[in-house]
Amino acid sequence: MNILALFIIIPILTIIGILSTKDHRGTRIVSAIGMGLQLITSVVLIIMFYAERNAGNHADMLFMVDYMWFESLNIHYLVGVDGISVAMIALTSVVTFAGVFASWEVKDLPREFFISLIVLATGVFGFFISLDLFTMFLFYEVAVIPMYLLIGLWGSGPKEYSAMKLTLMLMGGSAILLVGLFGIYFNSDPSGASHYTFNIMEISKITIPMEAQRFFFPFTFIGFGILGALFPFHTWSPDGHASAPTAVSMLHAGVLMKLGGYGCFRVAMFLMPGAAHELAWIFIILTATSVVYGAFGAIWQKDLKYINAYSSVSHCGLVLFALLMMNETAMDGAIIQMISHGLMTALFFALIGMIYGRTHTRMINEMGGLMKIMPFLAVCYVIAGLASLGLPGLSGFVAEMTIFVGAFQHPDTFHRVVTILACSSIVVTAVYILRVVGVLLFGPIRNDEFLKLTDAKWFEKVSTVTLILAVAFIGIVPIWLSDLIRLSLKPILDQLSSF
Amino acid sequence: MINFSYTIWILIIPIFMFLLLGLLGMKFKPIISGVLGTIGLGVVMLLSYYAAYQYFFQLPRIDDAYQQILAHNITWLNLSASLQIKMGVFIDPISVMMLVVVSTVSFMVHLYSIGYMKGEKGFQRFFAFLSLFTFSMLGLVVATNIFQMYIFWELVGVSSFLLIGFYYERPSAVAASKKAFIVTRFADLGFLVGILLLSYYTKSFDFLNITGPVGIEVTRNLTQTFLGMSVATWALLLIFMGGAGKSAMFPLHIWLPDAMEGPTPVSALIHAATMVVAGVYLVARLFPLYAFAAPDALTVIAYVGGFTSLFAAVIACTQFDIKRVLAFSTLSQIGYMMLALGVSGYGGEKGLGYMASMFHLFTHAMFKALLFLGAGSIIHAVHSNYMNEMGGLRKYLPITHLTFLIACLTIAGLFPLSGFWSKDEILVAAYEHNKLLFVVEYLVAGLTAFYMFRLYFRVFWNKEPHYHHKPHESPLVMTIPLMFLAVASIFTGFLPFSQMVTSDRLPFESETNLMIAIPSVAIGLVGIFIAFLLYKKDNVLVGKIVTGLGGIYTTIYNKFYIDEVYMFVTKKIIFNLISRPVAWFDRHVVDGFMNGIAGVTVLASRKIKGAQSGQLQHYAFFFVLGAIAFALIFIYLWQ
Secondary structure, eight states: OOGGGHHHHHHHHHHHHHHTOOSHHHHHHHHHHHHHHHHHHHHHHHHHHHHHHHTTOOOSSEEEEEEEEEGGGTEEEEEEEOHHHHHHHHHHHHHHHHHHHHTTTOOSOHHHHHHHHHHHHHHHHHHHHBOBHHHHHHHHHHHHHHHHHHHHHHOOSSHHHHHHHHHHHHHHHHHHHHHHHHHHHTTSOTTSSOOOOOBHHHHTTSOOOHHHHHHHHHHHHHHHHHHTTOTTSOTHHHHHHHHSOHHHHHHIIIIIHHHHHHHIIIIIIHHOHHHHHHHHHHHHHHHHHHHHHHHHHHHHOOBHHHHHHHHHHHHHHHHHHHHHHOSHHHHHHHHHHHHHHHHHHHHHHHHHHHHHHHHSOOBGGGOOOHHHHOHHHHHHHHHHHHHHTTOTTSHHHHHHHHHHHHHHTOSSHHHHHHHHHHHTHHHHHHHHHHHHIIIIISSOOOOGGGGGOOOOOHHHHHHHHHHHHHHHHHHHSTHHHHHHHHTTSHHHHHHHHTO | OOOOGGGHHHHHHHHHHHHHHHHHGGGSOHHHHHHHHHHHHHHHHHHHHHHHHIIIIISOOBTTBOOOEEEEEEEEEEOSSSOEEEEEEEESHHHHHHHHHHHHHHHHHHHHHHHHTTTOTTHHHHHHHHHHHHHHHHHHHTOSBHHHHHHHHHHHHHHHHHHHTSSTTSHHHHHHHHHHHHHHHHHHHHHHHHHHHHHHHHOOOBHHHHSSHHHHHHHHTOOOEETTEEHHHHHHHHHHHHHHHHTTOTTSOTHHHHGGGSOHHHHHIIIIISGGGHHHHHHHHTHHHHHHHOHHHHHHHHHHHHHHHHHHHHHHTTOOBHHHHHHHHHHHHHHHHHHHHHTOOSSGGGGHHHHHHHHHHHHHHHHHHHHHHHHHHHHHHHSOSBGGGOOOTTTTOHHHHHHHHHHHHHHTTOTTSHHHHHHHHHHHHHHHHOHHHHHHHHHHHHHHHHHHHHHHHHHHSSOOOOOSSOOOOOOHHHHHHHHHHHHHHHHGGGSOHHHHOOTTSOOOOOOOOHHHHHHHHHHHHHHHHHHHHHHSSOOHHHHHHHHHHTHHHHHHHTGGGHHHHHHIIIIIIIIIIIIHHHHHIIIIIIHHHHHHHHHHHHHHHHHHGGGOOOOHHHHHHHHHHHHHHHHHHHHHHHO
16 A cells, blocks of 8 residues: 555544544544554655665655546546655654644543544645645645634634634635636646646646746745745734644644645746746745744734744745745755744744643733743743754754755845845844743743642643654754755756756 | 874763753752763863874874864765765864863863852753853864854853853843843854855855865955955954854943853853853954955954953953953953954964964963952852952952962963963064054053952952851862962963964964063053052042042943943834834734725625515515616617
8 A cells, every 4th residue: 555645544544533432531542643653654654765765766756646536627636755745744743743742631522623633634644745736725725624613612812703814814825826726727738638637747847838827826826825924914823823722823833834835836836937937036025024024023022822923924934935045955945944943833832832721821921930830841942942043953053054055055146135134033033032031931930829830741741842852853963854855856946947 | 193083072971961961960969960060071171181182292293284184074964065064073273272271161160160059959950051061162163164163153152041041030140141142143143144155155164175275265366345345354254243242342242241140150161261262263263264365354353352452451440240340351351362363464473463362362261260260269258249348358268369369460461470471472463563452452451450450459458348157268179170270370371382373383483572571561560559559458549530530430330331222222223113113013004904805895795785685575676677787788788
């Protein structure tokens, strides 16, 4: 059997398992086992991928499977992976695994909660393995819809408003995206015989007419970009995250937002390289703005989740920024940044959830001195903060430096100047991270009621330690990830350099 | 051929200690973690000494020049076909010298801390952080390429942050650690952009390439200019900005005095002897580039160094917190080192400034660590940082007193202590190059002697205040490092530095210029004498001078209000004029627009939803209306 099918089958089996359990305990144990298996499968996938490559298999995509499932429109269930999708799948598994443990004590409707969570993860896995635009879009919607339920039912604060806002904005993005995808589809047959296809690999072999590219590239790029928090379409993110339950914030910021960046390069830039070259400057300005704007926005926030949401805008802006630099190093950095940001933002949201669960507030000025009360969580928060501000030895540094060095290799002065602007975010990031750390964790204890609070429980430790290990592993030995990605960038670079 | 591959253990031991003490420290008794850390560092120190011995005395020289050896160099990250980040151990005169400095001071501080930090909460954490710092600093020193240096540079910064904020419950410590990190981060931005610029043209990060003939050739021939300065000058000035941040050069110095919030051994290790000279080390490391490709940048460095040394010495004369006096003195002395680099040329006798800078770095590390550890011993005894609350301590703290006196005489540059030799070389180099800076440095030499002996007389002589507990001498574990460093302060001046550490790695002969040495000792003595008159006993003259100076004194006492300027820029401009409007704009304009779209949609649907009323007569009415409308359109179009 094909290994990629496991990424769909395991979640489905897990859901069936959850349905057959009777109580809360059974539900979470089944979920943990299911997602643990998923994690192991992704590690096996990485090993198999390396083994195939070392055995001399240099096909662009490995483990490909193709079933026709809607003949009249030529829609296939077509899956396959390259190094980039493998890395993204590994990220998804780690974050989902940690997310299950972070939601260990969900009180209301645990069964429904875990099912929605796993459906969401399935959508993400499906998205990353798909090579057929339509199937890809389908999985994308599978991932977005449970989000509405998860926030609307298990959220906090103005949850109906946030759930509605998030879903509507993402649906709006989907609508724009769908225009782009159909635009590609109807231009996929240059012979004029109307043998259209959704197959990404086949479309990449033909050249879509420039007029069509110019028209459809913005639709596709913005459609995916909305999910990747592209300025000025990012405002769903602060509200959405603020109301979402912990695991949902983790999965959403950690993984779902990455679908945007992934789609931008796998679909928009890969299939329409001409327009990508022509229009890149507009998006470079927008994304560089995101990078700096998000960081400055974060300085002023007082709610932990808002701070992190704005910080995500900044970090995700850097992903798209680097992709648009269109050289090997910068794009490599962009993908590492997606993974790095996914891990550390998931860590942040997990910790924020755990702190909120104890103090019942997310306002940093209402807390203080948590280092003394809950040292384990506080130390984890410091590590997450240091990762976020790009400390060497943690993943953020590797990603940022690869991006900056890569972007600076661009022969054009405009690009280099914008890169320097983007670099300045490292200072602003340090400002808001240290502000939070200083107010929240250090200093005197401001509320005596917090003195009786307890430190992390075992399942919370599992969740945070998993993420920290992943962040540190990438930070200390980055070369395996970097090379895994780099070797898979060749097709897209060839495609881009043909213009 | 001597194999230097064992030098990797110099890095492995401290990082192992950090992980061990950081993860399992709470399981050990405090004293065990302290001893473990100290033993680890002891081994590192011995390895460094062995490496230095082998390098300087056993390794054959090639064409009389010391070799540059890559003991280790592995690829850590591939960035592009030509650019890789490597990690390794680079052995050359300055890296070996720094290994000795860092490991010696770090070992002494470890040993001292066993006594000083006894009974503190977080004893294990303290030793874990010390190990982390030592690892980072050693990694910085042996960097084979500029990116490795940058990586460890950042790690050093974060360990400094963690150690300044060691007493994390104290708001002032938290604020100081934050300030230190952010100011140096801002400087590091310059460093990073400088690296990007430099590597863009030289296509390499490796020191051997960029400071070798090829790199120099490429940078020298850069024709691109930006705002009237060549790109090479820009790149090197930006890199110097990083160095100025770490080395607390004006105007990026503001974090260092506040960094004294950390435990005193930390101040001795990080903020006096090792980390703060990283900037000097960085410029020295890239010195061939500065000398050949950007002499303008060197001039800037000389003036920044000279100005800082004067500026800080003036402030040091007015401070009462003994650690702050020492902090400003550190600024001033690092200014000396920067100035020496700035006035230096490349090769042979022309490279005197370079040699003098490294020499002063070495001797300064010893006597400044001694001063700080001595200050720690004083603070340990009287539980205060303020010299007004001290006096007459020579009776109670005999060993501290004697070693402190030696350190004061050394920093004042008295013959034949080590400070005399290194400072003399700097003055000679300055004299040959720039008379203005030479005069400034003479003045600073006098000021240095004055403020150090102001401190000395105020603390050890003068009137004895009422002590709550009778002060007593520190335990042996603290005084042994003092004695060792005192011996080092006396004798390291006799090291033949010009035979070992030079700009082109070729030994040369340097001689003492009596015409410069004698007046420099004389001005030191004058400074000591004035301090003696004013501070040996309480002297009414002091008060009179202070009132006489009036506003000038207040301005100096308040450090020329530079901190206030920074506060204004960050709080008022960045927070209120940038960040706050951005946050508002995002919530009200961008998000308001999105909500507006939703609002319009809802409004529109509310307006037209009446049409779906379910009442037949309404539908019939609209049907007829529609039919008429279509009929009209058709008739109209038909014509």
